[in-house]
Amino acid sequence: DKDLTVVAKQSADFDRTKGLNVATNILQANPDVQAIFAHNDEMALGAIQAAKSAGKTIFIVGFDGTADADKAVKDGTLAATIAQQPDQMGKIAIDTAQKVIKGEAVEAKIPVDLKVVTK
Template identity: 65%
Template sequence: MQDLTVRGTKILLINPTDSDAVGNAVKMANQANIPVITLDRQATKGEVVSHIASDNVLGGKIAGDYIAKKAGEGAKVIELQGIAGTSAARERGEGFQQAVAAHKFNVLASQPADFDRTKGLNVMQNLLTAHPDVQAVFAQNDEMALGALRALQTAGKSDVMVVGFDGTPDGEKAVNDGKLAATIAQLPDQIGAKGVETADKVLKGEKVQAKYPVDLKLVVKQ
C-alpha cells in the first residue's frame, strides 16, 4: 500500500477480505489524497468515495421468502451467521429478519459459523441435537450451507431445506444436484464493471453515489 501511494496512483479500487484489516490501508490512501472505492465488503476505518456491493439486505429477504414459499408460514428455521461485524453478515441477517417477521418463522437458533464450511458442519451438528424438528436452514454463505448440508445428510435429515448465499461454483453445483434448495447468487462481473465505471467518473470530477447496490439472482434447480 505504501508503494502504491508513492507511485502516483490516481484512484484505488479495493475488494477487502477483512473489513477491519483494510482500514489502515484506506486511511493511508486518505492521507495521500488518493480516492478509494470499496467493492463487495466495506472498510470499517477511513473514508471511501463509494462502496459497490450486492444488495445483501434484499438477498437475505429473498432467501427467507423462498423458505416461506417451500416450507410454509411459521416454519421452524435455523440461521447460520457469518463473521460478526462484517457488513455482509450484518446486512444479510437484517434482510432475513425482515422475512422472519413477515412470515412469522419460529427461529430455533441463530449462531455464527464464520462463513466457514467446517464450522458450518460443527455448529449444525450441535444445533441438530437441540433442535431435531428444524424444517429449514438459512446460511449466510454457501460454505456454511454446504457444511450444514453435510451435517443433515449424516443425521439422515434429507427433508430439511438449506438455502445458501453467494452462488459459488460449489453452491450452484449442489443446487443443480438437488442437494441445496437454493443459493442467492452474487454477480461479481457487475460489481467489477460498476467499480470501473465509478472510478472513471471520480477521475473526471463527476459526482458519484456513496453506495451502489448490485442485483442478486435466486438460483434454484431447473
C-alpha cells in the same frame, strides 16, 4: 416475516467444517428446524452434511454461487444459492470510480443484482 421463527444465529466463519459443526449443534438443540440460510455456500454445504447425518430433509440456501453449490443445487441437496455477479460488480466499480475522479456525486451504497440459482 411474522410467519418465520428464527431459532438460532451462529457464525461458522465461512468454513464448511465449522458450518457442519454449527448446524449439527443447532439441529440437536432445535430438532424441528425446517430451513437454514447460510451466509456463504461453504457453510451451507456443511449444513447439508449435518442434516444428512441427522436424517433430516431441510430447506438449505447458501450465498455465493460457487461451483460446489451449483452442483449441490443440481443434485437436489441444496435448495438454492444466491449468486453474486462479479462482472456487474466490476463494471459498476469502474463506472463509480470514474464519477469520483470527475468529482461527480455517487451513492454511499450501490446495489448489484443477485441471481437466485435453483434446480
